[in-house]
Amino acid sequence: xxxxxxxxxxxxxxxxxxxxxxxxxxxxxxxxxxxxxxxxxxxxxxxxxxxxxxxxxxxxxxxxxxxxxxxxxxxxxxxxxxxxxxxxxxxxxxxxxxxxxxxxxxxxxxxxx
Amino acid sequence: xxxxxxxxxxxxxxxxxxxxxxxxxxxxxxxxxxxxxxxxxxxxxxxxxxxxxxxxxxxxxxxxxxxxxxxxxxxxxxxxxxxxxxxxxxxxxxxxxxxxxxxxxxxxxxxxxx
Numbered sequence: 001x002x003x004x005x006x007x008x009x010x011x012x013x014x015x016x017x018x019x020x021x022x023x024x025x026x027x028x029x030x031x032x033x034x035x036x037x038x039x040x041x042x043x044x045x046x047x048x049x050x051x052x053x054x055x056x057x058x059x060x061x062x063x064x065x066x067x068x069x070x071x072x073x074x075x076x077x078x079x080x081x082x083x084x085x086x087x088x089x090x091x092x093x094x095x096x097x098x099x100x101x102x103x104x105x106x107x108x109x110x111x112x113x
Numbered sequence: 114x115x116x117x118x119x120x121x122x123x124x125x126x127x128x129x130x131x132x133x134x135x136x137x138x139x140x141x142x143x144x145x146x147x148x149x150x151x152x153x154x155x156x157x158x159x160x161x162x163x164x165x166x167x168x169x170x171x172x173x174x175x176x177x178x179x180x181x182x183x184x185x186x187x188x189x190x191x192x193x194x195x196x197x198x199x200x201x202x203x204x205x206x207x208x209x210x211x212x213x214x215x216x217x218x219x220x221x222x223x224x225x226x227x
Binding site: 042094105 | 145147154155156157158159162200202206211212213214215216217219220
């Protein structure tokens with residue numbers, strides 16, 4: 001009965017490949033987010049969706065594309081992976097975008113070799 | 114440029130004593146502040162928050178203090194327990210508040226020794 005789940009937990013891939021990370025929440029929340037935690041441990045927002053509509057799109061290379069098939073899912077597609085994409089990616093959700101409490105998934109550690 | 118700074122990367126305290134984690138921010142327009150806790154191999158979990166209309170918010174062993182003039186907030190944990198050992202992130206909600214955008218500090222690793 002995991003609230004926010006991500007798959008896979010670990011992802012090792014080579015430069016130039018295309019990969020996806022999936023996120024699902026079973027909390028009935030309207031808003032979902034993707035964060036990146038880099039090697040310096042900073043947690044930075046990348047995207048957020050509210051009811052399948054994009055509301056935050058930070059300065060992220062357009063190789064990254066979020067897709068929300070329904071409000072319970074927010075997947076992250078990354079094309080032409082680069083070494084600098086190596087990081088831990090966290091999905092999160094909140095009841096709506098005005099709520100302060102965000103529920104995070106366990107993270108996906110992406111390693112690009 | 115970091116808008117939210119946690120200048121102490123780590124803190125070690127004895128069980129039963131007080132833990133004080135600090136956070137500084139740069140923009141006086143920020144009006145909502147949060148603390149998250151993170152265990153290894155897990156995502157951050159919400160701990161406590163405070164609005165700029167208050168200077169203190171308490172929840173059990175956790176108290177957050179806000180000093181708006183100094184643009185500083187702190188999290189006090191009393192008494193500290195070994196299970197509190199984790200990374201603590203300070204975060205601010207970026208206006209407008211209806212986007213859900215949070216900016217996090219780089220975290221402080223707290224170790225509570227038995």
